[in-house]
Amino acid sequence: MKDERPRDLPGLHNIVAYHEGFYSGGVPEGDAALTLLKAMGIKTIISVDGAEPDVEQAKLVGIRYIHLPIGYNGFDEKRKLELTRATRDALQDGPVYIHCHHGKHRSAGAAGAVAASLGWMTPEEAVERMKVSGTAPNYEGLYACAANATELDPKLIDAVPANFPEVSHPATFVKAMVEIDEINDHLKLIEKAGWQSPADHPDLVPAAEAGRLADLFRISAESTKAKSKPPTFLGALKQDAERIAALEAMLIAQEKYKDIKKLSDTFKQVQASCKDCHTKYRD
Numbered sequence: 001m002k003d004e005r006p007r008d009l010p011g012l013h014n015i016v017a018y019h020e021g022f023y024s025g026g027v028p029e030g031d032a033a034l035t036l037l038k039a040m041g042i043k044t045i046i047s048v049d050g051a052e053p054d055v056e057q058a059k060l061v062g063i064r065y066i067h068l069p070i071g072y073n074g075f076d077e078k079r080k081l082e083l084t085r086a087t088r089d090a091l092q093d094g095p096v097y098i099h100c101h102h103g104k105h106r107s108a109g110a111a112g113a114v115a116a117s118l119g120w121m122t123p124e125e126a127v128e129r130m131k132v133s134g135t136a137p138n139y140e141g142l143y144a145c146a147a148n149a150t151e152l153d154p155k156l157i158d159a160v161p162a163n164f165p166e167v168s169h170p171a172t173f174v175k176a177m178v179e180i181d182e183i184n185d186h187l188k189l190i191e192k193a194g195w196q197s198p199a200d201h202p203d204l205v206p207a208a209e210a211g212r213l214a215d216l217f218r219i220s221a222e223s224t225k226a227k228s229k230p231p232t233f234l235g236a237l238k239q240d241a242e243r244i245a246a247l248e249a250m251l252i253a254q255e256k257y258k259d260i261k262k263l264s265d266t267f268k269q270v271q272a273s274c275k276d277c278h279t280k281y282r283d
């Protein structure tokens with residue numbers, strides 16, 4: 001179970017075991033991936049991604065979902081306790097698969113924190129596992145969640161209400177737009193600071209902001225509102241999600257990269273796309 005590197009299976013990416021029967025990885029892509037998870041004995045999937053999980057498809061193969069979204073800057077004590085209880089209880093039914101979108105950052109942070117909270121590994125070992133998952137050093141908040149997790153008193157875990165939702169309803173389209181606007185402003189400040197955390201805003205982690213923005217575009221593309229619009233509308237949201245995901249990847253690789261112009265060019269395309277869509281469909 002101590003994988004030295006992540007495993008890839010058809011439709012399942014970046015799988016890393018954090019304990020016997022407890023795996024972190026990417027979102028299962030399609031029915032084949034769910035069938036594979038079933039073959040691995042998985043009984044429960046925990047999603048920490050923002051997008052709505054495909055609960056019905058999972059049910060068809062006899063897997064249940066628990067949806068406890070987390071951010072790229074980490075999560076609070078309450079969420080850690082919930083994730084810990086959800087994992088501990090679910091394991092009594094059989095193996096558990098925890099995923100975000102790519103299975104590199106958020107699910108690894110969650111899995112690491114849970115593994116340390118249940119005393120399966122030391123916080124140091126949990127951090128090492130996250131490195132196996134490929135969590136980028138930029139995501140300090142996620143690393144801190146694992147690094148600060150210590151074995152919890154079972155009484156504390158038992159005190160957490162166990163009525164976990166199979167879908168935490170994501171924000172509506174308008175709410176997503178409001179948050180998109182806010183993060184877009186954060187990225188403007190980051191751009192001004194040369195694509196670094198601004199001196200007067202050290203809390204803004206460039207890659208984390210980009211990750212969240214990509215997520216929000218992906219989530220809004222899945223909303224009922226977007227699906228009721230012409231295909232070009234949906235296409236624009238998906239394209240922005242891809243552009244921002246590329247921006248996130250560049251920011252993670254920035255040590256080697258430092259191509260400020262390419263970062264700004266990509267960001268400029270997104271700005272143009274906001275205006276273009278608003279002109280056509282909103283104003």
Ligand code: HEC
Binds near residue numbers: 177270
């Ligand atoms: C593919 C289309 C599309 C793209 C791309 C898009 N938006 Fe929007 N946006 C909309 C629509 C449609 C509304 C109106 C929603 C409503 O009122 O129901 C909206 C609303 C908003 C609002 C107003 C929310 C409120 O309080 O009513 C803001 C702010 C906003 N968008 C910011 C942005 C920013 C910033 C970007 C780019 C980073 C962006 N949008 C990209 C379609 C888009």
